Amino acid sequence: MSNLQPPASLAADLGDAPVLHVAHDPDTGLPWPDPTVPEPEFVSLAQFIFEAAADATDGCLVEPDGICRHGHPSWLLRLGVI
Numbered sequence: 001m002s003n004l005q006p007p008a009s010l011a012a013d014l015g016d017a018p019v020l021h022v023a024h025d026p027d028t029g030l031p032w033p034d035p036t037v038p039e040p041e042f043v044s045l046a047q048f049i050f051e052a053a054a055d056a057t058d059g060c061l062v063e064p065d066g067i068c069r070h071g072h073p074s075w076l077l078r079l080g081v082i
Helices: 042-051
Strands: none
């Protein structure tokens, strides 16, 4: 086994930094409602893509690039992944 350690510059992993949310619909420019559920973990976001179903920012089930009937975007849209 090796005792490799990441460089000190990677100690503060950028993946752990807060992600800025896309707060407006890029098509209409209208603001999206504020999220009512906590932001999902990275693993959940990856599952949304593979399962072709995602949670919206209010907990509704939508397509990965979808918006629920209440006007909340999927987390993938809100985080700028899609």
